[in-house]
Amino acid sequence: MNGTLRLSTVLWLAVIAVVGYGMFQVKYRVMQLEDQLGRVNRSIDADRDALRVLGAEWSYLNQPQRLDQLRQRYLTLVPVQRAQLGTLDQIPFRPGEQGIAPEAKPSRPQASPVALPGGASLASAPSGGTR
Amino acid sequence: MKPDFDPRENPCRPRHFKPAPCGPLPAEGPAKQTLETSRTRLVLLGALFCLAFAAIGLRLVDVTVLKDQGPRFARAHLRPHLDHARADILDRNGVKLATTLETPSLFANPKLVQGAAEAAAKLAAVLPGLDRQDLEAALSNKERSFVWIKRNLTPEQQFGVNRLGIPGLFFQTEQRRLYPQGSLTAHVVGFADVDNNGLQGVERGLDDELKTGDGPVTLSIDLRLQYILKEEVTRQIESFSAKGGMGMIADVETGEILAMVSLPDFDPNDRAAVDSDATFNRATLGTYEMGSVFKIFNTAMALDSHVTTLNGGYDASHPLQVGRFTIHDDHAKNRWLSVPEIFIYSSNIGSARMAVDAGIDRQRDFLGRLGLLRAPSLELPEIGEPHYPRDWRLVNTMTIAFGHGMSVSPLQMVTGVSAVVNGGILHRATLLRHPDGYRPEGVRVMSEQTSDDMRRLLRLVVEKGTGKFAAAPGYLVGGKTGTAEKVDGKGYAHKELLSSFVAAFPMNQPRYVIMVSIDEPHPNGHSAGEATGGWVAAPAVSRIVQRMAPIEGIPPVDEDSPEIRRSLVVQSAETPGRKFAAN
Numbered sequence: 001m002n003g004t005l006r007l008s009t010v011l012w013l014a015v016i017a018v019v020g021y022g023m024f025q026v027k028y029r030v031m032q033l034e035d036q037l038g039r040v041n042r043s044i045d046a047d048r049d050a051l052r053v054l055g056a057e058w059s060y061l062n063q064p065q066r067l068d069q070l071r072q073r074y075l076t077l078v079p080v081q082r083a084q085l086g087t088l089d090q091i092p093f094r095p096g097e098q099g100i101a102p103e104a105k106p107s108r109p110q111a112s113p114v115a116l117p118g119g120a121s122l123a124s125a126p127s128g129g130t131r
Numbered sequence: 132m133k134p135d136f137d138p139r140e141n142p143c144r145p146r147h148f149k150p151a152p153c154g155p156l157p158a159e160g161p162a163k164q165t166l167e168t169s170r171t172r173l174v175l176l177g178a179l180f181c182l183a184f185a186a187i188g189l190r191l192v193d194v195t196v197l198k199d200q201g202p203r204f205a206r207a208h209l210r211p212h213l214d215h216a217r218a219d220i221l222d223r224n225g226v227k228l229a230t231t232l233e234t235p236s237l238f239a240n241p242k243l244v245q246g247a248a249e250a251a252a253k254l255a256a257v258l259p260g261l262d263r264q265d266l267e268a269a270l271s272n273k274e275r276s277f278v279w280i281k282r283n284l285t286p287e288q289q290f291g292v293n294r295l296g297i298p299g300l301f302f303q304t305e306q307r308r309l310y311p312q313g314s315l316t317a318h319v320v321g322f323a324d325v326d327n328n329g330l331q332g333v334e335r336g337l338d339d340e341l342k343t344g345d346g347p348v349t350l351s352i353d354l355r356l357q358y359i360l361k362e363e364v365t366r367q368i369e370s371f372s373a374k375g376g377m378g379m380i381a382d383v384e385t386g387e388i389l390a391m392v393s394l395p396d397f398d399p400n401d402r403a404a405v406d407s408d409a410t411f412n413r414a415t416l417g418t419y420e421m422g423s424v425f426k427i428f429n430t431a432m433a434l435d436s437h438v439t440t441l442n443g444g445y446d447a448s449h450p451l452q453v454g455r456f457t458i459h460d461d462h463a464k465n466r467w468l469s470v471p472e473i474f475i476y477s478s479n480i481g482s483a484r485m486a487v488d489a490g491i492d493r494q495r496d497f498l499g500r501l502g503l504l505r506a507p508s509l510e511l512p513e514i515g516e517p518h519y520p521r522d523w524r525l526v527n528t529m530t531i532a533f534g535h536g537m538s539v540s541p542l543q544m545v546t547g548v549s550a551v552v553n554g555g556i557l558h559r560a561t562l563l564r565h566p567d568g569y570r571p572e573g574v575r576v577m578s579e580q581t582s583d584d585m586r587r588l589l590r591l592v593v594e595k596g597t598g599k600f601a602a603a604p605g606y607l608v609g610g611k612t613g614t615a616e617k618v619d620g621k622g623y624a625h626k627e628l629l630s631s632f633v634a635a636f637p638m639n640q641p642r643y644v645i646m647v648s649i650d651e652p653h654p655n656g657h658s659a660g661e662a663t664g665g666w667v668a669a670p671a672v673s674r675i676v677q678r679m680a681p682i683e684g685i686p687p688v689d690e691d692s693p694e695i696r697r698s699l700v701v702q703s704a705e706t707p708g709r710k711f712a713a714n
Contacts, residue, residue, distance in 0.1 A: 059227035059311035064358035
């Protein structure tokens, strides 16, 4: 009977030791994590502050008036003029490329040969196919 | 029967202890009483402990199983942040117009400062604008323990001060409202005081929304257009040595105000230098007799109530006598004029006759529908009440026809003209950006036909009439000039003018309304002795259109293409078949 008593006591002591060790491990780990969390949060705060300051500075440096002055000093760019704007229809075709122009197609179905890459031409291609 | 308890059977009994043999329990008397009391106490105590343990047990289950409190501490370290400070104000493209920064302010405890002279010299080198002698005097005053050195340092300055490593210097963070765009949006954004209470502009008008700080407030203002507008209005003010001016650009489909300037303006970051004339918002708070631009409303009213048509006309051969007033024409033709002619030559006589034809009630009703008889609503506290005659008589109707005898703010003008050109729908003006593609519901104030006729007439003014300087090649500008004589005490001052131009473009399908007013312009060397709306304000509109169209992605068109001719042509009754729009 004395033997069993001692065995259970030893068992309990072991359990207590293990649990105690585990508890302290968890506690230290939590403290560590909390430290880390605090550091991360502080750096988030600092970054947010920096973002705000940088955002304000960005807006300040992008004042249209300032950009305009910089443009005048360093660039030869000027605002877009009406003459610089147009549509695709206003671009004339190169001489000899009028095959794609809608009004040119029906009037001249057999246009002069158009050079294709590789030396082939539109006019000679069908005859090559029938051979 | 075995007795309940025999002390001699107790195995834990010390060997030497031989208790006196117990007699039978006393049936009566104090001894039994004592035993009973002890027993009761024991049971009570036991019950109490049981309860306590049960409570602890329940609480344990509650804490560990039922309530998951794990992540609660995770936020504990975040300090109450600037995100809860006064919200930012952004333009429609997200550029910051107002923001709140935490800035460090530097103060010193002179009792802790050693070597005041050296410290002062070092500080003066790092912080420009501080006087070395003053600083030295402040730092060597050992009586005090708190002296402000400089408020609101920049981050670089703070770094510089820290690097000096002078003992006895400390920082205190303060919140500061900053306006990175300075005077460019001064009247729209306004400003807040040092305690972050809005005092003017959107800062005041949306004070509550900004204070609760639920994300930034996005305005309808487009900073690029704002810059263009300010530059062009400024140029006209300088060129005509004017007292001031204002400009506005609005979206006719949504009522959003894309740009609004009032000059002179001020720098909201430097409020010590602000005077009351500069803070006065001419675009919303100022109400003016607008002059001939009002003929837009007068003609629309006559057309919409079918009093006349584009083929109609009125006699403008001689000045109109009403009581002691005589109504003249500035660009007198001295003949019968068709309705389009009355509009493009800005005939006061013809307009007055048109209004008389329509009558007092129709006129008042129409102007009321356009919101010209009540203070408009906008996200600004600076809103001017319109002034109009309480006792609206025929003479008032005649003068109001050409924009005198009634004063409205430019904001009301722009809102009204937007409705005239957009197909007849009145939208509430707003300074807040609508979501993309959102088309607010408006109120129909005139027929689509009237709006269509008015577009043609407005285009004609720029092609043939008083507004030729507003033409911008390729961009179908239409508009109306206005030159009002300002009231000074007794009557009209002939030399003090308010010269305006109200325009819309592109005229075949208007998207923008632009208004420019120049206050008290004086003729300059290039203006042929004139300081009228057509000379002063119209050229600014032309340049604004040419600069803003590429930004807004509006392609130039061929003004002479048959399609556009057809959409904007006006058939005149005066010379049948002749087209006014033909060049």
